[in-house]
Amino acid sequence: MMISTRTIAQVILSLSSALFCAAQAPTSTSAPAKPADEEVALHAFAAIHPIDVHVHVFRADPAFKKMLERLNLKLLDILVMDDTLPYRKQLQPQIDDALALMRSSREHIALCTTFDPYKFDSASFDADAIKQIDRDFAQGAVAVKIWKNIGMEIKSNGGQYIMADDPKFEPIYKDIASHGRTLMTHQAEPDVAWGPPDASDPSWPYYQENPQWYVANQPGFPSKQRILEARDHVLANNPQLRMVGVHLGSMERDLDNIASHLDKYPNFAIDTAARMEYLMLMPPEKVRTFLIKYQDRVLYGTDLDLAPDANFPDVLKDWQSTYARDWKFLATGETLNVEGKQLHGLNLPQPVLQKIFRSNAIRWIPGL
Numbered sequence: 414m415m416i417s418t419r420t421i422a423q424v425i426l427s428l429s430s431a432l433f434c435a436a437q438a439p440t441s442t443s444a445p446a447k448p449a450d451e452e453v454a455l456h457a458f459a460a461i462h463p464i465d466v467h468v469h470v471f472r473a474d475p476a477f478k479k480m481l482e483r484l485n486l487k488l489l490d491i492l493v494m495d496d497t498l499p500y501r502k503q504l505q506p507q508i509d510d511a512l513a514l515m516r517s518s519r520e521h522i523a524l525c526t527t528f529d530p531y532k533f534d535s536a537s538f539d540a541d542a543i544k545q546i547d548r549d550f551a552q553g554a555v556a557v558k559i560w561k562n563i564g565m566e567i568k569s570n571g572g573q574y575i576m577a578d579d580p581k582f583e584p585i586y587k588d589i590a591s592h593g594r595t596l597m598t599h600q601a602e603p604d605v606a607w608g609p610p611d612a613s614d615p616s617w618p619y620y621q622e623n624p625q626w627y628v629a630n631q632p633g634f635p636s637k638q639r640i641l642e643a644r645d646h647v648l649a650n651n652p653q654l655r656m657v658g659v660h661l662g663s664m665e666r667d668l669d670n671i672a673s674h675l676d677k678y679p680n681f682a683i684d685t686a687a688r689m690e691y692l693m694l695m696p697p698e699k700v701r702t703f704l705i706k707y708q709d710r711v712l713y714g715t716d717l718d719l720a721p722d723a724n725f726p727d728v729l730k731d732w733q734s735t736y737a738r739d740w741k742f743l744a745t746g747e748t749l750n751v752e753g754k755q756l757h758g759l760n761l762p763q764p765v766l767q768k769i770f771r772s773n774a775i776r777w778i779p780g781l
């Protein structure tokens with residue numbers, strides 16, 4: 414094997430930066446380079462009192478709570494009705510667990526509730542949904558989520574896929590707006606779900622594990638455009654309703670499209686959940702310019718989850734390495750290695766970071 418002088422120089426450089434980082438991070442005196450490096454990033458992340466507006470937490474755990482305290486971190490815990498996962502199938506037990514979790518850690522966990530879209534054809538569907546949502550608001554919920562099963566899974570009695578702009582949902586949206594609460598929308602999926610297999614797409618592994626959401630070659634399946642247009646109708650029909658389009662509003666490969674949506678709909682913002690890697694793959698100058706221009710409209714989210722059967726402490730390592738990676742990407746000019754690619758951090762100005770990691774969340778989701 415050939416070892417070039419450049420490689421040796423890199424080794425020396427990374428060793429010296431590891432020592433520097435270790436010196437700055439009191440908890441990692443004997444830690445290898447990466448964790449020490451991570452510790453520095455997490456320290457800066459914690460200093461901003463970050464809010465992650467997109468997580469799914471299904472259990473209470475003292476070590477998890479400690480991590481939240483150490484990182485000064487607030488989470489928006491989002492409920493989803495998913496008939497393919499046992500612990501997401503029933504709504505009320507999820508609400509009860511989430512409320513208990515919220516009460517046990519009020520300064521660190523807030524609740525985004527949902528309603529049961531599988532009951533779409535029930536005569537009292539919207540009245541029941543509104544009653545339940547209002548009860549959740551009264552108990553502290555600050556937002557409501559709709560998920561991709563609207564548009565991509567649930568069919569009405571007539572056999573049509575139900576869409577987000579169906580008139581049956583309108584009273585629910587009006588109710589959320591009248592309470593001054595926020596609607597979080599996960600509509601459609603990344604482009605690759607409709608396209609040919611693409612191992613280079615950051616979401617591709619997800620479709621290998623969840624083939625039910627890979628919809629290419631399904632004749633008659635709604636197009637992504639149709640689903641997002643239904644979402645856009647909700648924005649246009651409800652100017653008083655604040656909406657956060659999660660996962661970059663499902664426009665993960667097209668910053669220009671996101672920008673034109675943000676220009677057109679003043680009640681629309683996006684979160685970064687599970688789509689940071691798409692930003693990392695784009696030309697950095699373009700992403701940086703976009704984030705500075707729309708610094709009031711982007712909320713930091715991850716889509717991290719803490720499942721009932723989560724494997725401790727590995728799961729905590731995952732959470733922390735995601736936060737460290739995202740912080741390095743947005744806040745520093747450091748070199749990152751993502752999926753085998755080297756890239757440079759965007760080094761965003763501090764006031765922009767303050768908005769993305771914290772104050773936009775409070776402005777767009779009051780009560781957080």
Ligand SMILES: [Zn+2]
Pocket residue numbers: 467468469491686716
């Ligand atoms: Zn999610």
